[in-house]
Amino acid sequence: DGGITQSPKYLFRKEGQNVTLSCEQNLNHDAMYWYRQDPGQGLRLIYYSQIVNDFQKGDIAEGYSVSREKKESFPLTVTSAQKNPTAFYLCASSMAGYLNQPQHFGDGTRLSIL
Amino acid sequence: GQQLNQSPQSMFIQEGEDVSMNCTSSSIFNTWLWYKQEPGEGPVLLIALYKAGELTSNGRLTAQFGITRKDSFLNISASIPSDVGIYFCARLQSNTGKLIFGQGTTLQVKP
Numbered sequence A: 001d002g003g004i005t006q007s008p009k010y011l012f013r014k015e016g017q018n019v020t021l022s023c024e025q026n027l028n029h030d031a032m033y034w035y036r037q038d039p040g041q042g043l044r045l046i047y048y049s050q051i052v053n054d055f056q057k058g059d060i061a062e063g064y065s066v067s068r069e070k071k072e073s074f075p076l077t078v079t080s081a082q083k084n085p086t087a088f089y090l091c092a093s094s095m096a097g098y099l100n101q102p103q104h105f106g107d108g109t110r111l112s113i114l
Numbered sequence B: 001g002q003q004l005n006q007s008p009q010s011m012f013i014q015e016g017e018d019v020s021m022n023c024t025s026s027s028i029f030n031t032w033l034w035y036k037q038e039p040g041e042g043p044v045l046l047i048a049l050y051k052a053g054e055l056t057s058n059g060r061l062t063a064q065f066g067i068t069r070k071d072s073f074l075n076i077s078a079s080i081p082s083d084v085g086i087y088f089c090a091r092l093q094s095n096t097g098k099l100i101f102g103q104g105t106t107l108q109v110k111p
Helices: none
Strands: A004-007 A010-014 A019-025 A029-036 A042-050 A054-057 A064-066 A076-078 A087-094 A111-112 B004-008 B010-014 B018-025 B032-037 B045-048 B056-057 B061-065 B071-076 B087-092 B097-103 B103-108
Touching: A004 A087, A010 A019, A019 A029, A019 A087, A019 A111, A042 A064, A042 B097, A076 A087, B004 B087, B010 B018, B018 B087, B018 B103, B032 B061, B032 B071, B045 B056, B045 B061, B045 B071, B071 B087
Parallel strands: A010 A111, B010 B103
Antiparallel strands: A004 A019, A019 A076, A029 A042, A029 A087, A042 A054, A064 A076, A087 A111, B004 B018, B018 B071, B032 B045, B032 B087, B056 B061, B061 B071, B087 B097, B087 B103
């Protein structure tokens, strides 16, 4: 059953702590993306990667970091430098970014501050 | 030029009614996408539009890519309770695959 799997579904962070959100896809997609969604708002792009071992900053990259060591995996770390991390985080993937292929999304991780 | 203006912001309708929502941009681009998001889940792609004037249907949903390439609308006919959710329009930046989203239209359907 192909798709995008995000884990965990819910995550809690203490002040000053880094946390990592997992995103795995078995769709053989080249491009992967991380978005942040705040209540009542649309999605904003954090980071994206069009190919393994390469990634680019999106519109709101400050306080976040990513890696792309494998084609199927694109973990997002929310660092202590991100002062307002409470949000719904969505991972997406597409065949290849430059080919106008629509993105498909996982079911998200909701991050809250303790 | 990046921002998408989506309207209405919210709708509360009776089951069986038709629904129309639209999205506009100040700049021209090549792809419109419409997504639906239900609470606690990720957006699901409904319709993708690639040509000016293109009209595409998916069941009770119909979407059109405006002839000026600056707007799109989504219609839902004969709404049912499971149509409830947030509908997003999005444009695709062709050289990076990045999506720019509208603010969403929240749809509620009264049985």
